[in-house]
Amino acid sequence: RKEVEQDPGPFNVPEGATVAFNCTYSNSASQSFFWYRQDCRKEPKLLMSVYSSGNEDGRFTAQLNRASQYISLLIRDSKLSDSATYLCVVRGPGAGGTSYGKLTFGQGTILTVHP
Amino acid sequence: DVKVTQSSRYLVKRTGEKVFLECVQDMDHENMFWYRQDPGLGLRLIYFSYDVKMKEKGDIPEGYSVSREKKERFSLILESASTNQTSMYLCASSNRESHQPQHFGDGTRLSIL
Numbered sequence: 448r449k450e451v452e453q454d455p456g457p458f459n460v461p462e463g464a465t466v467a468f469n470c471t472y473s474n475s476a477s478q479s480f481f482w483y484r485q486d487c488r489k490e491p492k493l494l495m496s497v498y499s500s501g502n503e504d505g506r507f508t509a510q511l512n513r514a515s516q517y518i519s520l521l522i523r524d525s526k527l528s529d530s531a532t533y534l535c536v537v538r539g540p541g542a543g544g545t546s547y548g549k550l551t552f553g554q555g556t557i558l559t560v561h562p
Numbered sequence: 563d564v565k566v567t568q569s570s571r572y573l574v575k576r577t578g579e580k581v582f583l584e585c586v587q588d589m590d591h592e593n594m595f596w597y598r599q600d601p602g603l604g605l606r607l608i609y610f611s612y613d614v615k616m617k618e619k620g621d622i623p624e625g626y627s628v629s630r631e632k633k634e635r636f637s638l639i640l641e642s643a644s645t646n647q648t649s650m651y652l653c654a655s656s657n658r659e660s661h662q663p664q665h666f667g668d669g670t671r672l673s674i675l
Contacts (some may be wrong), residue, residue, distance in 0.1 A: 552605040
């Protein structure tokens, strides 16, 4: 089983649609969670961190379910500019008592928003 | 804004050459990372460093080494480049705290002929 698993898509949605991406992770000791966005031939950029209570940033809502080891990203009112690959990212526990755990990236979910 | 700068956007080298990829960050971050990204495989961690002169192997360290002589600079070295090391290489840095995200450079697209 992959450490971080995402549906690769592609998701093709019209402008204005609501779309949801899911992600599961295998290590129950994982410490922190993020969604990154990557445009074609560019570097990944942080979209948002994911907090235990769930969090919202404008049209984007992230949820975390530690019991089910599941993370989600909801995009409302999709824009053409939302077209990108969305990467689910999980930080594992630190080694040897340190706080810095390794990040593991999902393979990404491709989103295309069309007019 | 965090700035992570990679020395080259595109690089072409020959098999057997020793290749240096440089990365500099300006946010006084303790942690620095080197990844490669390949179609269908996603981002894979090669090496990381959590302090000057400290390094840890990632998931795919074979054929690579790293150097961290100064806090702001993290170098990736391909000792003897091979064609299977043709890839997009991404450097990242982060603060020490576990909840802090990583910030990426623009990437270096390396081709080994």
